[in-house]
Structure formats: C-alpha cells, structure tokens
Amino acid sequence: MVQLPAQPIGPTIFALASAPGRAGVAVIRVSGEGASRVLDYMAGPRPPARRASGRFIRHPESGEKLDHGVVLWFPGPKSFTGEDVAELHLHGGRAVVQAVLGALAIMPGLRMAEPGEFARRAFEAGKLDLAEVEGLADLIDAETEGQRRQALAQASGALSDLYDGWRASLIEALGLIEAGLDFADEGDIGAKTFTDATAVIKVMAQAVTHHLEDGHRGEILRDGFRVALTGPPNAGKSSLLNALARRDVAIVSDEAGTTRDVIEVRLDLGGVPVIVSDTAGFRETQGAVEREGMRRSQAAAEAADLVLWLTDASAPQTVLPPELAAVADRTLLVLNKVDLLSDGAAPALPDDMVPLSVKTGSGVDDLMKRLAVIAHERIGHHAEPALTQVRHRNLVEGCRAALQAFLDGSPDEVELRAEDLRRAADALGRITGRVDVEDVLDHIFGRFCIGK
Ligand SMILES: Nc1nc2c(ncn2[C@@H]2O[C@H](COP(=O)(O)OP(=O)(O)O)[C@@H](O)[C@H]2O)c(=O)[nH]1
Ligand SMILES: [Mg+2]
Numbered sequence: 001m002v003q004l005p006a007q008p009i010g011p012t013i014f015a016l017a018s019a020p021g022r023a024g025v026a027v028i029r030v031s032g033e034g035a036s037r038v039l040d041y042m043a044g045p046r047p048p049a050r051r052a053s054g055r056f057i058r059h060p061e062s063g064e065k066l067d068h069g070v071v072l073w074f075p076g077p078k079s080f081t082g083e084d085v086a087e088l089h090l091h092g093g094r095a096v097v098q099a100v101l102g103a104l105a106i107m108p109g110l111r112m113a114e115p116g117e118f119a120r121r122a123f124e125a126g127k128l129d130l131a132e133v134e135g136l137a138d139l140i141d142a143e144t145e146g147q148r149r150q151a152l153a154q155a156s157g158a159l160s161d162l163y164d165g166w167r168a169s170l171i172e173a174l175g176l177i178e179a180g181l182d183f184a185d186e187g188d189i190g191a192k193t194f195t196d197a198t199a200v201i202k203v204m205a206q207a208v209t210h211h212l213e214d215g216h217r218g219e220i221l222r223d224g225f226r227v228a229l230t231g232p233p234n235a236g237k238s239s240l241l242n243a244l245a246r247r248d249v250a251i252v253s254d255e256a257g258t259t260r261d262v263i264e265v266r267l268d269l270g271g272v273p274v275i276v277s278d279t280a281g282f283r284e285t286q287g288a289v290e291r292e293g294m295r296r297s298q299a300a301a302e303a304a305d306l307v308l309w310l311t312d313a314s315a316p317q318t319v320l321p322p323e324l325a326a327v328a329d330r331t332l333l334v335l336n337k338v339d340l341l342s343d344g345a346a347p348a349l350p351d352d353m354v355p356l357s358v359k360t361g362s363g364v365d366d367l368m369k370r371l372a373v374i375a376h377e378r379i380g381h382h383a384e385p386a387l388t389q390v391r392h393r394n395l396v397e398g399c400r401a402a403l404q405a406f407l408d409g410s411p412d413e414v415e416l417r418a419e420d421l422r423r424a425a426d427a428l429g430r431i432t433g434r435v436d437v438e439d440v441l442d443h444i445f446g447r448f449c450i451g452k
Helices: 035-042 094-105 117-124 130-142 145-154 158-182 187-211 219-221 237-245 288-303 324-330 364-379 389-410 416-432 438-446
Strands: 012-016 024-031 053-058 065-075 085-091 110-114 225-230 263-269 272-278 306-312 329-335
Touching: 012 035, 012 094, 012 117, 024 035, 024 094, 024 117, 035 053, 035 065, 035 085, 035 094, 035 187, 065 094, 094 110, 117 130, 117 145, 117 263, 117 438, 130 219, 130 416, 130 438, 145 158, 145 219, 145 272, 158 187, 158 263, 158 416, 187 416, 219 364, 219 438, 225 288, 225 364, 237 263, 237 272, 237 306, 237 329, 237 364, 237 438, 263 364, 272 364, 288 324, 306 324, 324 329, 329 364, 389 416
Parallel strands: 012 110, 225 272, 225 306, 306 329
Antiparallel strands: 012 024, 024 085, 053 065, 065 085, 263 272
16 A cells, blocks of 8 residues: 555646547546646656656555556646646546546545636636637537637637737827826826827727627627528428438428427538527417417527528418518528429519429528528638627627727816726726636636536
C-alpha cells in the first residue's frame, strides 16, 4: 500500500472529457494543484511537459494496474484552465473509465467537476473571455459546417476583438473628455477635445448600428433557419415533411385535420441548419382541438424565417388565409400533387409557385435547392463576425442607446456625457466579461456538459 500525501491540496477537479459510453479512447481531464500528484501516484514517473507518454495507470493505494494508456502533463499556466492539468487517455471501456474515476475520487483534495467547470476556470484565469467561452459551447453543439465556422471564429476571439476594439476607442474618447474637464477654465481646449470625441463616437455609432442591423444572420445560423409548412388540410404537408426528412416523422392520412401538433425536423442544407415544422391545416372548423392546432400553426408561421404555403394541384388555393396575412411577404407558394394533373390541364397559377409531387418525388429536390438558396441569402457570406445571441444583441443595443444619448445630449453637461460613454463601454465589457458579469456566469457555464 502506498501512503497518500496527508497535507491538504488546492481544489482539484476531474471528469471524463470524452463522451460517456463505450469508445475506442476515453479522455479523463484533471485540473488544479493535485494534477501533478495524480501523475506521480497513478501514472508515474511524471512525463515531460506536453509530451504524450505511454504509462500504466495504477490504483493510487493498491498499485494495481487499471489500464495502459497515454498521459499528458500541462503545467500551468500554459494549459486550458491556466492551472496544472493532467490528461489520461485510456481504453474507452466502461469498466476502465469507472475504475480510473473511482481511483481519482479517493485522492485527497480531488472531486468530480461540475458542468462547465473547466471552462469556468479558464475564464477566471483569463484564458478565455466570455464571448469566446460561448463560442466554445457553440462549437461543441455545432451540427453543420456553417455553425462550425461561425463558432470557431467566435471561440478564437473574432467577436471579442470587435467589441474590445470599440471599447478601447470609447475609453480613449472618455479620456479626451475627462482631460477637457480639467481645462474647464480654458474654454477652448475643453470644447476642442469634446468635438474630437464626438467625431469618434459618431463613426462608432454608425458601425454599431450596422452590426445590429444584420438581419439576425448570426443568430439564424446558430439557432437554425426556420421554415413553416402551412396550407389547407390534405395538401400533403405531412407527406412533404417526411420526404424532406427522408423518414416517417409525421402521420400522413387522407382524413383532414390529422396533424394538430407542430412537428419539427432539422435538415443540413449546404451547411446551414434548417428547421422545418409541419403544422395543422387552415380551414373552418368547430373542433376545439383542431382550432388550437391552427393557433399553433399561425404561431409557427409567425416565428418562421420562411413560410411555405402548400396547396393541392387538383384544387389549388392560392389566396392565403387571413391568419397568414402578416407573413405574406416571406411566403413561398408550393403546388403539390402535380401527378394528379393530366397533361395540358395545368391551371393558371402564379409564376413563382414551386410545382412538385411528393408522391412521385418530382420537384422535391428543386424545392430543397430553393430553400438552401433562400437560407444562404439570409445568412450570406460576410467577413465581419455577426451577433450570435440575444445576450449580445441586448448589450449592443444598450451600447447604441448610450452612444445616441451622448450624441443627443448637451455638450455643456460634460459629466453627463462622460457617463453616457461609460455606460456604452460597460455594455460592451459585459459581453466579453471584462466588466462584472457574476449574474450570467452560472447560466453560461451550466450549458456545458461535465468535463468541459
Ligand atoms: N396523388 C398525390 N397524393 C398525395 C401527394 N402528397 C400527399 N398525398 C396524399 O394526400 C393525403 C394527405 O396528405 P397529408 O400529408 O396527410 O396532408 P396534410 O393534411 O397537408 O398533412 C394523403 O393521402 C397523401 O398520401 C402527391 O404528391 N400526390
Ligand atoms: Mg398533416
């Protein structure tokens, strides 16, 4: 039996960093002062820094071999969390992982990590700012190419650089104004510095407005481009959803009013996540449940970035019901069941209507392409990083409002104008976490899984 060190050590956390379950390789991460002891007692001799080394992983007390794996040693501060970090790369069997986690738990001063605790330590050590942490969480959640690119850019500091740049200019302008205050007796100098600061703020206010008026492209890419399938009952909405999903997700029936709940499928259209929702058909009805279904359809259409109005070619209804009046400008008309039309019998229809037959499959690919084009147009391809979430949008709005207050306010009340600039800088600082953000931390880090 090995005698484990008795002296207390700083709080050290450990967790499985790879996905739980059977796998080729599993990675356990340890962060904190106790990481070196883990290597010394369980995988000694401690390997050179940042060099993968093969070792037996042993029980710290009995010395029993638990696995043979690869271990890594990242002495702080050059590590993900800024603390001493050890990584144990094991065979990814459940019993192996359990045995090693169990052994770590008996090491003094070690405990299982909470969700997001590694990332939180990285944030607290100044390794990542808050926008980068959020980018990292998005990168882990990314399901399409577009999402991956956007999240990687954010995790690498693209948004932070933008906001920090603005914040630095604000602080500079604030400095100018405050310097002007000191020369209050010499009126000319004060007025000159105020004019200089105003010029800077004007340009920045324009850039901030441009950033906000981006058509929500970053948020749509992060959360998915929403498409609502609407139309009269029996037009084939549920059939089309199944065709798009390439599996049976919705009940198809020739009994009108079958679909009541909103059913969603996620598609990857050229790197853009597209969420298509099937809804209840619009028609006159007495049924309370069906009316509720139609209310949900209307809500889904209003929340959608694009609405498809699907109608049956043998009895086309090309006039939208009043419930959809508000979304008419983002509605695409789709004519289904063209297989039922005999040659030459096509009714006169709007030019931009997309014809298809879910039954024969003709036109379905064209519709997919059309959706991809529309979604890509909305998101576009831009060099500048985009806002990706409401938290950022609200703070950037707050910054803009403060800049506007500065520009609208009286230049004679210099202290108040300085306060406007301070508020604008604070709003930006809260995005990256440079300014106190204690209130949002639990929420942001709680999004991670354990081990990140
Ligand atoms: N002939 C023909 N029938 C279709 C087509 N698409 C759907 N249907 C049929 O139309 C009926 C209603 O379909 P469903 O998807 O439940 O319509 P929903 O009420 O709009 O969801 C079902 O019997 C489907 O098999 C099509 O392209 N051609
Ligand atoms: Mg249906």
